[in-house]
Amino acid sequence: MRTGSAVGVSLVIGVLLACPRMLWAEGFADIGVGGAITQNAQITTENNGNRAEGRAHFADSVTVGGRIGYWFEGAPLLGVAGTVSYFQPGASGSTAKTEVVPLTLLAMARWPLLESNEFRNGRLQPYVGVGPGFFITDISDARFSDTSKEAGLDVRAGASWLFTRHIGLLVEYRLTHVGTTFRDHGEQVETSLTTHHFLTGMAYHF
16 A cells, blocks of 8 residues: 555545534544554565565554544444554664554444433443554664555544543553565565554543
């Protein structure tokens, strides 16, 4: 998945968020920060016809992200969202810097708990989300540098607690997965990034 796919994902998100307000019951935006744990994975290196396989050991990192979306008026338990995030799953013992920016489109569902006249959709709102992502992964060190642009998967589960009708606190678990291929100076490196994210943040409903 290359540059054209990035444009496609951006257009889909733009169309969804630009629809007339009357189609939506409730908009929301949130930001979160936490930790990212990337699983060790097989790594394949090929250079001048020589192929070698091994294990990549990734270091834990900070993860940050933002999301904006809407819950449907006719089906307030269902919604869509567009997200952007960032983390650095650097390989342990390596000088290479690895940066990942996932852009994802989510289909979401929530469950209203502790409903009242003030909180018609629940003061406590557990939710799940799943969708495709466009992952921009950059790796660089003194001898090797490339950027991978690939399709991946984003799965989330969390809960939002509203202090007021508009402001709340959220906690979230997120799983991302993407396969990556890097090429530079005749060398090719393939691996995958399966990452567990644990976040907390603020939510705004409008």
